[in-house]
Structure formats: structure tokens, C-alpha cells
Amino acid sequence: MDLIEETYFGWDPLTHADDCPVPVWDTVEIRRSTGVRPAGPSTSDAHACTNPMCEHAAVFGRVQLRLLCRDCGTVRIISGEGLSEACTHTSLTGWGQHPTRTGGVWLWPGRPAIPGGAPHQYLVTQQPAALTRATLHGIITGYHDSTGRQRWIAAAVPDEDGAHHVSALRWRHSSPGLTTVAEAADWISALHIRPQRTLVVSV
Ligand SMILES: [Zn+2]
Ligand SMILES: [Zn+2]
Structure with missing residues (x-):
């Protein structure tokens, strides 16, 4: 994968x-x-x-x-x-698709798990213009919990010294298991709105 x-x-x-x-x-x-x-x-x-x-x-x-x-x-x-x-299509690569606005952030899709299906990972930015290492703000990644239900984890603020490991990147913040991608996007958006509070919590 x-x-x-x-x-x-x-x-x-x-x-x-x-x-x-x-x-x-x-x-x-x-x-x-x-x-x-x-x-x-x-x-x-x-x-x-x-x-x-x-x-x-x-x-x-x-x-x-x-x-x-x-x-x-x-x-x-x-x-x-x-x-x-290879000659393929953005519907199969994820890459090359326009980001979609969900909550207050923009989601850039990973490769769909199956052709025509939904991706199991998204990278997140706070604007739609570009996704680079500099503009990367978060990640949303899917998994199946112990009962086999689809769950999503959101993480935000890439940081080499961050405590949270999601995909192969480290992050300052990560969410509990959430039920939908939209909920994960909202979690990231809300984190952005109250930076002081998260700062206090992390101290
Ligand atoms: Zn030979
Ligand atoms: Zn030229």
C-alpha cells in the first residue's frame, strides 16, 4: 500500500x-x-x-x-x-483530484482502496491552493476497530518531535476514533479555532 x-x-x-x-x-x-x-x-x-x-x-x-x-x-x-x-486516471490515483472542503479544512485524497471507492486516507490543508510539506496541516486516516467498524483518526500540526505517529509522520495532536471523515475534518477545524486551549492542555 x-x-x-x-x-x-x-x-x-x-x-x-x-x-x-x-x-x-x-x-x-x-x-x-x-x-x-x-x-x-x-x-x-x-x-x-x-x-x-x-x-x-x-x-x-x-x-x-x-x-x-x-x-x-x-x-x-x-x-x-x-x-x-502506466496510463491511469485521477479517480484511481487520488492524486490530481481537486481537494474538497469539509468543515473548515480541505481534504486531499489518497489512493482509493478499490477502484471507484473512497480513499482510506486524506491529507489536510487550511486552503485549497496547494498541498506541500509547508502547507500540510493534518491527516485523516481510516482503520477498523475491534468490532470491524470503520473508524477515523485525525491528526494535526506536523512536528518531527510530535508525540503522535499517524501514517509515517509525527503530529502534535491526534483525535480519538471518530465515526466519519466529516467528523474528523471538524475535529481538525475546531483545533485550529482554539489554539490557546490546546496549548494549555499540552503543557
Ligand atoms: Zn544476462
Ligand atoms: Zn519555460
Whole structure:
């Protein structure tokens, strides 16, 4: 299972020239070709080597991706061997969907547990413009309690020294088990409204 923070964080934009007036890639193209390995002494198509992961084929799939920005003239070429490709959709990745406003916060969905289903995790921000490590405010994560019922835990305020561990992140505050995502979002919103009180409680 993917960690939701890996779905959203650790991905770097492919940058343009510093002075690019419209930093949007105009052309994105892929080239698929077949590379041939240098022939060894063997006359057969397959070579022999000791690498257990190698299929010992004489040919390999090569992929090149190129991006062009007409505004700044930047061309980026990314190439590799044996790459995998996937064409999927935001309904299956979660990532790429618009955040939804719930209570006073915005929820960014993780990957749905099953196609067309609801995600079992959301990251939370206090505005809809961007989800970054800097704007991350909370997390809502689902689990099943001892009777098998769906429950949700909310956590807020990421903090490396926080006492609460939810997903692979540490947080200053975390909720008890709640019954709905909306309730979890409300818990985070309410926490934000009364910061002094939580400060007193945590001392
Ligand atoms: Zn550009
Ligand atoms: Zn080999």
C-alpha cells in the first residue's frame, strides 16, 4: 500500500529557465525503441551472464521522454531502459483530484482502496491552493476497530518531535476514533479555532 505522503511529497517539478514567462510544458512526447546489446562471443541471440535478474536477451526496451517549452526554449530529455509505463486516471490515483472542503479544512485524497471507492486516507490543508510539506496541516486516516467498524483518526500540526505517529509522520495532536471523515475534518477545524486551549492542555 502506498503511503499518502509519498503520493503527494517528494516529487519535484521539472523546472524551466528562471526567467520563463509561462513555465508550462508545451510538448511532451515519448519515443519507444529497441536497443541491441553488444554481441558477445556466443552466436545465439541470448547472452550468458551471472546477473540473476537479467533475462539475458540481446535486445532491450528503451524509452525516451522529451519535453519542450516554447516560451523559454528549455528542452528536457529523460531516457531509460526497461521502464514501466502506466496510463491511469485521477479517480484511481487520488492524486490530481481537486481537494474538497469539509468543515473548515480541505481534504486531499489518497489512493482509493478499490477502484471507484473512497480513499482510506486524506491529507489536510487550511486552503485549497496547494498541498506541500509547508502547507500540510493534518491527516485523516481510516482503520477498523475491534468490532470491524470503520473508524477515523485525525491528526494535526506536523512536528518531527510530535508525540503522535499517524501514517509515517509525527503530529502534535491526534483525535480519538471518530465515526466519519466529516467528523474528523471538524475535529481538525475546531483545533485550529482554539489554539490557546490546546496549548494549555499540552503543557
Ligand atoms: Zn519555460
Ligand atoms: Zn544476462
